Amino acid sequence: MKDFETQYVRWQDGLLDPALEPEFLRELKRRGMSEADGASWGPISGMLAEHAAACPLENADFFSHSVMEKVVALAEPDKGGGTHEGGWFATFLGMPGRLAWAGGLMVALVAALYFAIPEVRTGGPRDDLATRILSAQADEPGLSVAAFEANDGAAVVWIEGLDYLPADHVVR
Amino acid sequence: MRAFGKVGRGGVGSVTPGAGLLALCCLLIFCGSLRAEDSISAYLLVATNDSEPQPVPAKMRPYEKNLREVFGYNRFDQVGAGKADVPGKSEAWLVPSSELFLKADTQRNENGRGVPAQLELWQREKRILNTRALLRPGAPVLIRGPQWGNGLLILVVVLEP
Numbered sequence: 001m002k003d004f005e006t007q008y009v010r011w012q013d014g015l016l017d018p019a020l021e022p023e024f025l026r027e028l029k030r031r032g033m034s035e036a037d038g039a040s041w042g043p044i045s046g047m048l049a050e051h052a053a054a055c056p057l058e059n060a061d062f063f064s065h066s067v068m069e070k071v072v073a074l075a076e077p078d079k080g081g082g083t084h085e086g087g088w089f090a091t092f093l094g095m096p097g098r099l100a101w102a103g104g105l106m107v108a109l110v111a112a113l114y115f116a117i118p119e120v121r122t123g124g125p126r127d128d129l130a131t132r133i134l135s136a137q138a139d140e141p142g143l144s145v146a147a148f149e150a151n152d153g154a155a156v157v158w159i160e161g162l163d164y165l166p167a168d169h170v171v172r
Numbered sequence: 173m174r175a176f177g178k179v180g181r182g183g184v185g186s187v188t189p190g191a192g193l194l195a196l197c198c199l200l201i202f203c204g205s206l207r208a209e210d211s212i213s214a215y216l217l218v219a220t221n222d223s224e225p226q227p228v229p230a231k232m233r234p235y236e237k238n239l240r241e242v243f244g245y246n247r248f249d250q251v252g253a254g255k256a257d258v259p260g261k262s263e264a265w266l267v268p269s270s271e272l273f274l275k276a277d278t279q280r281n282e283n284g285r286g287v288p289a290q291l292e293l294w295q296r297e298k299r300i301l302n303t304r305a306l307l308r309p310g311a312p313v314l315i316r317g318p319q320w321g322n323g324l325l326i327l328v329v330v331l332e333p
Binding site: 129130131132133134135136137138139140143145147150151152153154155156157158159162163164165166167169170171172 | 216234237238241269270271286300303305307310317320322
């Protein structure tokens with residue numbers, strides 16, 4: 001199959017070996033193709049050969065050198081991606097100064113915010129820093145207890161019904 | 173020692189500013205993750221109204237506004253204090269006075285969320301209050317005690333780092 005296609009192209013270009021031509025034409029007819037196809041291709045092929053030929057380069061060496069330089073420049077970033085000696089840390093330190101300083105500044109900013117904002121460390125709003133009374137009960141008859149929140153997260157336990165202590169009663 | 177000096181010259185001496193900054197940030201974050209053990213303190217105050225109010229005790233200054241607003245007095249004198257570590261081995265007695273004292277059973281402060289505590293207030297040999305609380309540093313529990321003379325006894329229980 002491939003031989004036929006090769007011969008077909010060469011036949012269209014008028015380059016087919018005359019010894020092979022009778023056999024080729026028989027194959028062409030067997031495939032239901034017309035000899036007129038080849039005849040119509042002949043002028044087109046001639047015009048292409050005459051007008052669409054590659055322009056000769058005046059400075060071929062310079063052109064080749066420029067292309068090679070461009071190829072090398074494009075290939076260099078791939079070569080340097082994390083494969084330097086010293087690994088990613090050396091790559092980090094080797095980054096352009098402005099980028100490295102911007103990264104360092106961001107880390108310092110996050111650290112500063114971490115220590116400056118209590119909510120970041122405790123993972124909750126300011127309300128979570130309040131002391132909470134979960135339960136409160138009086139153990140003596142006649143006493144009553146109430147618990148409530150005060151300002152700044154403080155909690156109050158209010159006991160009512162305790163005996164009055166005279167001023168001369170020693171409490172220290 | 174001399175060997176360390178030579179190593180330092182070749183290695184540490186060549187640290188770039190970026191690496192130094194990174195190391196400083198790591199150190200700050202590490203230090204922030206360390207927590208000092210807490211302690212629980214009880215202060216017994218006598219609250220009175222005075223025409224010439226005196227300054228509150230230094231330890232009570234952060235809570236002065238609350239003390240004034242909640243109890244309605246303008247003078248607070250400290251008559252005793254007691255302190256115990258958190259968490260205690262089992263239970264701790266904080267005895268700021270012979271009249272009122274506190275039994276505290278505390279647990280470990282998990283994730284910095286607060287210290288669960290079982291607090292019992294005793295007046296001499298009688299237990300008068302039994303309460304469960306979640307204590308946060310710097311946020312006290314203010315317990316209103318009995319009237320004493322022309323004033324009021326107040327127990328301030330606070331978790332201190």
